Structure formats: C-alpha cells, structure tokens
Amino acid sequence: MQLYVLGFIWKLSTQPAYKGGLLDEKNVFFKRLFWTFRPCIDDFAFCKPIVQVDGTFLYGKYKGTLLVAVAQDGRNNLIPIAFAVVEGETSDAWFFFLRNLRRYVTPQEGLCLISDRHETMRSAYSRSGSVWTENNSVHVYCIRHIAQNFMRRFKNPALKKDVVNMAYGMTESRFFYYYNIVKDNNSESAQWLDNIPREKWALAWDNGRCWGHMTTNLAESINSILKKTRNLPICSMVMATYTCCNKFFIERGRKVDAMINAGHVYSEVAIKQFKMHCQRRTHIESSPLTKQALDF
Secondary structure (H helix, E strand, C coil), rough: CHHHHCCCEEEEEEEEEECCCCCEEEEEEEEEEEEEEEHHHHHHEEECCCEEEEEECCCCCCCCEEEEEEEEEEECCEEEEEEEEECCCCCCHHHHHHHHHHCCCCCCEEEEEEEEHHHHHHHHCCCCCCCCCCEEEEEEHHHHHHHHHHHHHHHHHHHHHHHHHHHHHHCHHHHHHHHHHHHHHHHHHHHHHCCCCCHCCCCCCCCCCCCCCCCHHHHHHHHHHHHHCCCCCHHHHHHHHHHHHHHHHHHHHHHHHHHHHCCCCCHHHHHHHHHHHHHHCCCCCCCCCCHHCCCC
C-alpha cells in the first residue's frame, strides 16, 4: 500500500515469537495494526469536531476486532478517518488505537469523542500517554448503550424511553421533567443514572460539544458497510477499506463539482435549512411597540 498510495499511514505492533520455549529472534507475531489515508486526514479538518469510535468482531480464519473512527462533514456525509485490527476491545487495544488516532489524524483541540461506556474504553482514554485529556477533548457516552444497560438492569421499557428523552432534552427543565418521572417510578434507577456524569450523556449539560450527536451510529454504519470484508486476510482488509474510502471521495467529489458548475453556492443541507426557516418566518406576526400598547 505504501508504495502506490501517497500519504498512507500505518503503525504495526508485534509480539515476540518463541520456538521450543526459546525466543526466536528472527520472527515475530502480529499483534495490532493501525492505518489511515491522507484524504481522510485532510478531510477531517473540515468536519464537525466530533469523532465516533466503535469495534466489531472479525470472523473467518483470522479472529480479532476491527476498530473504526468516523467523523461527519457539514453536509452530513460519513467520513471514515482511521482503522485498526486488534486482538479485542481491551484497554491496551483501545489505547493503541486512540493514541495513534490522536497523533496522526485528530490533533485538533476541543474534540468530542463518542463511544460506548465500556470500562476498557474509559481507562484507555484516561491513561497517561493516550494524548487525549480533559483539557483538549471531552469523552461522552452513546445514549443507546446507556439505555441498553439501563434496560438490562431494570427491565422497564417505559422508563428506558424516558431515559432516552432525558438525554435528548435540550434544556435542564426538559431533562428534569423526565428525570422526575423515572425517579417517581423507581428511585433506584434514578440513583443509577446519577452515577453517570450528566455532561457525559445529556444534551442539556454538554455545552454544545456533541453537536447533537448522541450515539455511535455513524461508526456502526461504517462497520455494516465493511461487513463483507471482516473475514478477509488483514492485507486484503486494508485494501478493502482503501477501496471503500476511494469510492466515497470520488462520488462526493463528482457531486460537489456538479453543484459548483450549476452555480450553487450552498449545499443542499444548508438550502434545506434556509427554506425551513423561511417557511417558519411566514407564520410570525409583528406589530409596532408603543407606549400605548404597553398600557393596560
């Protein structure tokens, strides 16, 4: 790949090989591999300052886990920005992935990292040397995984829905409206939620740093696209991710060129927002404010 793909970045981790109980100095075993492509790195500079990460198992002859980091641009397009093959979703594996992700792809300040709430991920993020800190980023949790854990613990679908509504509430009053419903029905479940910092999973407390993203659905979508590649040898899997990314960039490049040639200044996402607000404006009535109008 490195011979004919300019800007291809990869980091390999190996472990010692032993033969008959003795160290084989001529050979090593594969342990982990991180890789990314220059267009992915360059594009991330123009994406929303969020990164979603997720892992999915490999099947076939070669076992392990595929880790993926995904971003989203201003037109709501998915941008896969980094990949890794590791032994599993262990703390060491996540540390390897996050450190290289930060070092080579996402060095920007003020990023929001979205993942599930697994202990291995949390320990990897907070470990010294990961280059992710509370000073240069924020780590939040996927609400869907929190809701699943809540359901597994309390087995109450109605309260689970209220928990999701709490997370998506845009104001503190909206958050507490559903929180009180949960607390009145089951005080233990409210205590369970109190053990998770609100700024880690609720929009009302995130200071806008999640950009409205509350799940790892973007990363899971890429995993779904790559499903048929997860039984391939590692070299073939790397090539498959390159083919996938190349297809994304070519198709989107053609669309952008067509829009520019047609004289469009804004993307279809922006135009849709403009039209929506213009329609809302027609339903607003205004009247002059005078002293007489203020008299009762």
